[in-house]
Amino acid sequence: MTDNLVTAILRGEQEAFKTLVDTYQQMVLNVCYGFVQDQDDAQDITQEVFIQVYQKLPTFRKDAKLATWIYRIAVNYSLNYIRSKKRRGFLSSIDELFETTHGNEDALQSQSEEADSSLLAAEDEQILKKALEKLPKKQRVALTLSSLQELSYKEVADVMNVSVNQVGVLVTRGKKKLYTYLQKSM
Amino acid sequence: MKTCKQYKSKLANYLAGKLSTDQSVDVAAHLKICPGCRIQAEKMEKLADAFLSPSNVPVNPFLYTRIQNRLLTPTQPKKSLVARFLQPAAYVVVLFLGIYLGIQLGYSTKSDTASSYADAYVESLYFNEMKLDPITTNLLQAEEETEIDKMKKEENDENQQ
Numbered sequence A: 001m002t003d004n005l006v007t008a009i010l011r012g013e014q015e016a017f018k019t020l021v022d023t024y025q026q027m028v029l030n031v032c033y034g035f036v037q038d039q040d041d042a043q044d045i046t047q048e049v050f051i052q053v054y055q056k057l058p059t060f061r062k063d064a065k066l067a068t069w070i071y072r073i074a075v076n077y078s079l080n081y082i083r084s085k086k087r088r089g090f091l092s093s094i095d096e097l098f099e100t101t102h103g104n105e106d107a108l109q110s111q112s113e114e115a116d117s118s119l120l121a122a123e124d125e126q127i128l129k130k131a132l133e134k135l136p137k138k139q140r141v142a143l144t145l146s147s148l149q150e151l152s153y154k155e156v157a158d159v160m161n162v163s164v165n166q167v168g169v170l171v172t173r174g175k176k177k178l179y180t181y182l183q184k185s186m
Numbered sequence B: 001m002k003t004c005k006q007y008k009s010k011l012a013n014y015l016a017g018k019l020s021t022d023q024s025v026d027v028a029a030h031l032k033i034c035p036g037c038r039i040q041a042e043k044m045e046k047l048a049d050a051f052l053s054p055s056n057v058p059v060n061p062f063l064y065t066r067i068q069n070r071l072l073t074p075t076q077p078k079k080s081l082v083a084r085f086l087q088p089a090a091y092v093v094v095l096f097l098g099i100y101l102g103i104q105l106g107y108s109t110k111s112d113t114a115s116s117y118a119d120a121y122v123e124s125l126y127f128n129e130m131k132l133d134p135i136t137t138n139l140l141q142a143e144e145e146t147e148i149d150k151m152k153k154e155e156n157d158e159n160q161q
Helices: A002-010 A014-036 A039-059 A066-098 A105-117 A119-134 A137-147 A153-160 A164-185 B004-015 B021-033 B035-052 B063-072 B081-108 B114-132 B135-160
Strands: none
Touching: A002 A014, A002 A039, A002 A066, A014 A039, A014 A066, A014 A137, A014 B063, A039 A066, A039 B063, A066 A137, A066 A153, A119 A164, A119 B035, A137 A153, A137 A164, A137 B035, A153 A164, A164 B004, A164 B035, B004 B021, B004 B035, B021 B035
16 A cells, blocks of 8 residues: 555655545654644644655655654654754743833733643643653653554664664653653652 | 652652562552652653653644645755855955945046146145245244344444443
8 A cells, every 4th residue: 555655646646645644644743742742833843744755755665664764754853843943942042031021011911811721731841841851862752652552662663773672671761761850840 | 667758769760660569569558648749649640641641633634735835835945155155245345346446536537627737736836835935944034134133233332342
């Protein structure tokens, strides 16, 4: 099925590409969300992943599994996104230093109302994000991929180019570190 | 008897499933009787579960349309470093060269009219007059003459005496 789909897309059949997007959209979105922990960002990255898939499809080796190949692109894109966001975060924090608050009273009021209603959730989200940021990259990738229901340890190992045993070790160590960081952040 | 601090130090390993069966049973028993430790363990588990047991993120129904639009819109190729820096530098050089040439051209242009010759003659005349007969020379000469006159007068007075 995969072979036919790839061949059809390479022939220029748009319907085949739509089928590919429909088939893998949810799993790519879940992977991206696992890394960035933000739905809007995950949607944007998913779009970029499929554009990359379309453009790089001629280089896809048919002996590899299409899902594994797409997962790998999604992981790389998500990690790059996190890296560039850190850089942007530093620059925007400089901008915020020079920002004036007046003239935005309505926006501030609505923000504070929203904050009151979802203060705990936002706080928890920040704790989780900070703990995830501290995780070593490989452990984070292994944890994120293994937490997805669709993926077995074997598939995670294929995406990461490591052995199944190594995935097990990375997941266990990652979990321990995650709990430790969460405990420290609370 | 272990303290809460000792149990809390084992919580991460307990939740990650890295404790031995005996130790796990011990921590679990403590969590049942200690509300403080239990609340902390529950919160840690809840936060980690949000990441470790994620539910499906709602998909965007217009994703394919958005991808199609992006694929159909040609992206502009990024300018190379040379193009980004050399082009403005060349503009600046040309601008300054133009200004410099303009100034030089303004200085070098002399009109051969009657008034321009007359102006040149008057300038040279004033210049020559000042050089030949400066005010300072006149003043110095006048001083010298009065000194000589005084000396002559004194000599005459002495002779008469």
